Amino acid sequence: MVAQRPLSIGHLLVPLDGSRLAEATLPVAVSVAAKTGARVTLLHVRERRAPATIHGDRHLRDLEEANRYLDSLVSRFSGASIPVETHVHPNPEGDVAASIAEHASEFSADMIVLCTHGHGGVRSWLFGSLAQQVLRRQTPPVLLIRPASTSATPTAPFAPRTVAVALDGSTEAEAALPSALALANAFGADLLCVATVATLGTVSGDRAATARLVPAATAAALDAEEQELVGYLDDLQRHIGEGGTRGRSVVGRGEPVRTLVGIVEGNPDGLLALATHGRGAFDALWSASVGSKVVGKTTMPMLLIHPGRGPAANDVPR
Numbered sequence: 520m521v522a523q524r525p526l527s528i529g530h531l532l533v534p535l536d537g538s539r540l541a542e543a544t545l546p547v548a549v550s551v552a553a554k555t556g557a558r559v560t561l562l563h564v565r566e567r568r569a570p571a572t573i574h575g576d577r578h579l580r581d582l583e584e585a586n587r588y589l590d591s592l593v594s595r596f597s598g599a600s601i602p603v604e605t606h607v608h609p610n611p612e613g614d615v616a617a618s619i620a621e622h623a624s625e626f627s628a629d630m631i632v633l634c635t636h637g638h639g640g641v642r643s644w645l646f647g648s649l650a651q652q653v654l655r656r657q658t659p660p661v662l663l664i665r666p667a668s669t670s671a672t673p674t675a676p677f678a679p680r681t682v683a684v685a686l687d688g689s690t691e692a693e694a695a696l697p698s699a700l701a702l703a704n705a706f707g708a709d710l711l712c713v714a715t716v717a718t719l720g721t722v723s724g725d726r727a728a729t730a731r732l733v734p735a736a737t738a739a740a741l742d743a744e745e746q747e748l749v750g751y752l753d754d755l756q757r758h759i760g761e762g763g764t765r766g767r768s769v770v771g772r773g774e775p776v777r778t779l780v781g782i783v784e785g786n787p788d789g790l791l792a793l794a795t796h797g798r799g800a801f802d803a804l805w806s807a808s809v810g811s812k813v814v815g816k817t818t819m820p821m822l823l824i825h826p827g828r829g830p831a832a833n834d835v836p837r
Contacts, residue, residue: 526698528555533548534562536579549595549596592605606622630698631658634664664820685793687748712769722737780816
């Protein structure tokens, strides 16, 4: 286990495609920037061979039109005195998702705020083969927002009262902690550390065959994993509490995705943070494929972090 310091959030990148659905990220960006003191860059990447419409809105095609569009959104941040810049990528791109990642690096963004229904390619970027390539470049954490409806953007302010972080005992999964801590501290939210352990009837992969052959031994091993995780989370919470963050822990038993979502959705106004490529112990619980399944099972905001984004130079072994 390593000591994790909260992420410093000084710059938010908000990609927009011109649709009202994608603008669901704007209230979130306002709230996060107001709480963290971050500046905001609104980004539009022109798409090569773009369709005529996007989610019922006319697709932005012209450079001047795109600039006017982003400029029209700046006023949404003025009430909170948030510094806002706009940028339209001048050359049409065939790979919008890759361009977003490149701009995040170029602008030194600390967090990307995206809408799950913003651009058709976003889901592929996050969870397809391209996602693996992008995340290997250690892109900033992605705050993933889903609109409240298909006809309007949410109006309630983004103010999580619980920031849950999915952990499995591995240092890879712990990479989600700095970002989760940063948002929990900024909003005065509780940090909920969540781990899951399979039951005998929900083990998968190679362990399923073992469970059928030696069920008693497998059940004992699963119980031992649960106790190990309880001790691990207790130690982690003691350390987090020393930094002034309110926290609590829970270890659930059952199928990982269903159990995780059930625990987190039991907390009002929650946010779930997880490392998308954490491949440590306990069946590589929070792998990219599991992350994709979680997105499909919940409408809550999610914070997705590449394990390599952790501030390794600041980690202190304990």
